[in-house]
Amino acid sequence: TSAPSVAAALALPRERGWLRITGLDNRAVAELGKRLGVHPLVLEDILNPGQRPKAETHASYLFFVVDVPALTEVGLEEVQVSLLVFSDLVVSVEEKPNPFFATVEKRLALGSGRLFQFGSDYLAYALVDAAVDHFFPVLEKLGERLEGMEEVLLQQHDQILPQLHQLRRDLLRLRRSLWPLREAVGALLREESPLLSPEVRVFVRDVQDHVLYLLDILESYRETAASLLELYLSTVAQRTNEVMKVLTVIGTIFLPLTFIVGVYGMNFQHMPELAWPWAYPALWAIMVVLALGMLRAFRRRGWL
Amino acid sequence: TSAPSVAAALALPRERGWLRITGLDNRAVAELGKRLGVHPLVLEDILNPGQRPKAETHASYLFFVVDVPALTEVGLEEVQVSLLVFSDLVVSVEEKPNPFFATVEKRLALGSGRLFQFGSDYLAYALVDAAVDHFFPVLEKLGERLEGMEEVLLQQHDQILPQLHQLRRDLLRLRRSLWPLREAVGALLREESPLLSPEVRVFVRDVQDHVLYLLDILESYRETAASLLELYLSTVAQRTNEVMKVLTVIGTIFLPLTFIVGVYGMNFQHMPELAWPWAYPALWAIMVVLALGMLRAFRRRGWL
Amino acid sequence: TSAPSVAAALALPRERGWLRITGLDNRAVAELGKRLGVHPLVLEDILNPGQRPKAETHASYLFFVVDVPALTEVGLEEVQVSLLVFSDLVVSVEEKPNPFFATVEKRLALGSGRLFQFGSDYLAYALVDAAVDHFFPVLEKLGERLEGMEEVLLQQHDQILPQLHQLRRDLLRLRRSLWPLREAVGALLREESPLLSPEVRVFVRDVQDHVLYLLDILESYRETAASLLELYLSTVAQRTNEVMKVLTVIGTIFLPLTFIVGVYGMNFQHMPELAWPWAYPALWAIMVVLALGMLRAFRRRGWL
């Protein structure tokens, strides 16, 4: 299908070459796909959220899927955004209402800048770029939480473990979105589609840089989280060791002394020591010397 | 052999180009292989279950092996499915009776859709796709078990270790099926076999996406399981530490006090304190002060 | 050297194109190498066991080295097998007497099947295949040992650690044989040597599949062994924790009680309680209430 006919084939409202569909309306998408000649498998991918991010080059259009994380009040949530890039039209299908494309809409409303100079490929770039930009605040937030945990951990509050585990799972989830995204953008840059002009290709390379940068940060967060858990375990082990030492010192000092006083609490009729007038103070002296000797031995071993 | 002769060479019952063999009947397969000109090594692979998933391009046919996991009541079980794709016939050999191809059979019975438009390569795709689709519920089940363990773990039930170990082994086993499957489908897409039409190639790419997605999930489950074990170990270490502290506090408070009361239980004839009228209440006062002082010291160290 | 001359150049006894040398007889190998025009470095590799498995393509011959593990009564032992594949002769040099090639010899003695249809490359394939097949029982044995350990571990016998360590070393050793073997067979398949006919190439691909399959199993055994050690450590940590709790419960209950009875064992002359008639049963009542209260507190904390 030639370029003008695609745009003309649609009786739907559209805005400067961008048809935006929010929510997964099966019938509307199927109807649209039929008119635009989109492959049934592509339509299936659009309508089933939870797809792996990817880029596909078809004869008359490019197909692109991104999973964008959104910070809701409940936690981390992923929203699938699918793009169909024709030569004169971009169709975006978003799984749920979201604020990802607010900036692009504003720029279009202002009628300013490059969005009008270039074709639909630049618009598609602008949308992907806006989506990728939403990873940054999410990662930043997780990074802040990591730093917070680090401080808390060194002050021995113990509620940190489940939180750290949750954070690691969130990072894992983000990686599951970012890693295939990297491949997808790379595939787009490698393939020679006439739908992607050299001018816009430079911008796509910039998106690629962002994704690589996000992955760098993500990996170093993951390593920091792992090292934090190790730090936690080391701290616990060290504290247990310290507590053990105190217990040992106490046991070592008082158990023998308690034995000694027990000896002279026995009721044998023939215990000559009990009658000696200086026995009691002498025993005190012996016990003090014994206790001090043991304390000294511990200090030499480094247990005090 | 030219395409029609392959179909004609068989006097066996067949159904729209699909010859389905369930159970490993050595003689039947050998006979069939001979008539269809299948390489002896391929027949050997078909008859020996436990093969590594793979795809091989031969002159007149494609050979494809998948290991499909099935959730039985005993546990995870693997069923080998082998496909021989000729230009006008698909031969499937399944190790055991199984429900994998029920949907494909239904679509054939209904006589509907694409299964009749395209050739045997599309049928083969439909079978592989149906097989790969059976990984999803298995992984989902394992994912649910992982989540269940996570909740149980934080409530300190201790029967979780063998279960977690079992889960990790199941994931390892699934990976042993999925990883080579990824290579196999990739090899099919790379090689230029005339048996695979460009239309069906698009569908095979979709299977590839599914396999990659399954691998993504699998790897993140494996990491979650590993992190769960670490969480468990940390929790145990922390609890041991807590228990140690209680023990130390008790020892530290009562051992000295028990020593003191032991001293005045001694039977020396010359112990002046025993005769003092206010000695007993004074000793109680001293012991209470001592105990409170030690409690305060522990609170400062953060042991209470 | 042309093909017939190689065979004719030898006055040594030979059997259908296969010259088998068992034991490393330096002089014989050197003499043979000279007559057949083998490179000195290749002869060196043949005579020094412990080589890395590899494949080399020379002008008039292929050189192939495999390390085959053998289960002896002492433990795991490796036997180096070197193959020189000429166009009409295969020379095999085995480090020690071994049963690896018994099946090939039997097939030759029976004069049956493909061994006579194809040339020396098929014979070489049959030998490599027989060698690779000897990895399977070894791995199976190690797998059985792993499973045995798993059961033992959960029943708390403690002699398992050195055995597990030994098993991991055996797996490491097998990997050192298998990993380069994979590269070697791969190199053979990539290079275009006229000594390897397309018919036999299919069989070599089958050997490659076996090696990949062995590596898959090996890696999953290695992971299982690692996870087994983690399971062991977790079990030990959990048991230590359980033991600690019992100790703490005992200490917490009996230390205060022992202190109390110590108090009334003191010999002060002025202890009014000692004279009260209901003091003794009252003290028992107090102590029972105290013990029950502490037991209840522990149950609430989950320590019992």
Added chain:
Amino acid sequence: TSAPSVAAALALPRERGWLRITGLDNRAVAELGKRLGVHPLVLEDILNPGQRPKAETHASYLFFVVDVPALTEVGLEEVQVSLLVFSDLVVSVEEKPNPFFATVEKRLALGSGRLFQFGSDYLAYALVDAAVDHFFPVLEKLGERLEGMEEVLLQQHDQILPQLHQLRRDLLRLRRSLWPLREAVGALLREESPLLSPEVRVFVRDVQDHVLYLLDILESYRETAASLLELYLSTVAQRTNEVMKVLTVIGTIFLPLTFIVGVYGMNFQHMPELAWPWAYPALWAIMVVLALGMLRAFRRRGWL
């Protein structure tokens, strides 16, 4: 734009083809970028510090970004240095005042050596080389700290954990600068830009060697740090074990003895032993024998 016009187009002060801008003056950079025909995305990268190191080949210039670590009094800090290499001009933009290029400036002031023989590409090389050279003292410093920790650790000072964690994070951060730098220099060497003369290419290869060397050191530091933490944990575990043994020995010896003396402290009217004249010395003898027997048993078990 031809080479002379670029240089002529600037009314800014410049020094032998090198325009050095310190601090991120948005207006000045934008103005300069416009005059020199620099792509807006490149200007954006220059003005937003914290970019991933990279090299980009544009039509009339090369763009290069490095993150250089600087040891300040507070800690590790990263300074972004961006280079625009035209055929007769190098523009460097540094995020903050820094000492990185002092040596290059000195060599220019002296008017000596190769800096005048070659073109702007050699100057660019000299700048990148000077920047990369600043990684060495930073890594050396971290290496010294690692060695210091090692000594401290074996002498059981316990403040080492947070420091070790900090060091690991610093190494992680350096890796985030070095790893993409390696790719960037590699990309420069692979691409065939006319802006990079073969003579200077040799020097760039030298920078590549330095980066690889830095990465080697970095990775081995990271492994040493990890192994240091393991060493720490092992040391703590061993010390806990040692302390436990002492506690057990004491408990095992004194608890039975204390029980025995407790028995003869009971006040039953009918205890025949109490009246025996040799009972007291006999009891002492029994207790000494018991204690020595237990000590011997411990020595056999290796607990003393």
Added chain:
Amino acid sequence: TSAPSVAAALALPRERGWLRITGLDNRAVAELGKRLGVHPLVLEDILNPGQRPKAETHASYLFFVVDVPALTEVGLEEVQVSLLVFSDLVVSVEEKPNPFFATVEKRLALGSGRLFQFGSDYLAYALVDAAVDHFFPVLEKLGERLEGMEEVLLQQHDQILPQLHQLRRDLLRLRRSLWPLREAVGALLREESPLLSPEVRVFVRDVQDHVLYLLDILESYRETAASLLELYLSTVAQRTNEVMKVLTVIGTIFLPLTFIVGVYGMNFQHMPELAWPWAYPALWAIMVVLALGMLRAFRRRGWL
């Protein structure tokens, strides 16, 4: 420069095309480099020991750097050996006096064998081979130490940790020498330099095999060392657990008994039991039954 002129350009003493320089004499090397037309960066690499092993192909010479480990009495030491291979001359620069090339010198002195048949590339190969051969005894030594540790570890001597850490660092250091060496030799084999004749190329491939083999051994040593540390930690954990159990058994048996005897050591005037004639033997009976009951309970729990 043509081949004869290089040899003639030197007025230095030389021996059959091999100029050997021991120690880093800056002036001599600079002078020599100037006469032979060596690139300044190459001279710099020669004079600064601690370079990353590498191979560089220049127009009229090959440059090769190896770091050879030497076992001195103090510990592991690395000696840098640089080779410049011209068409009729090999210049070797060794950082320190060393025994690496003794065998090559002897073969030259004997005037025997291949060293005279081939050109300077064979001589260079012989030198690199001699250098690589010095890795074997070092690795063997470390392997012996590893095995020694394994035996010691299972007999519970505790000085093993710092030694194991040291060994791991040595292995890490060797890897830093071997890994780039592998790349260097690989680069030499890939590049098509006329300075490397096909005959010698076969020998270089042999060196490559050696390096790969060394790396295999090294990696398996590293894994063995890691697994040894885990074994150590498991052993310590198990021993702590065993010690804990003994402590618990003692506490559980003697604390209640001590409490009971304490009860009857109290001095209340109204304790009816004290007057019963059979109270004392009855109490003994009760205590024995109690102790045996507890012992039985422990045996059932597997604590004895």
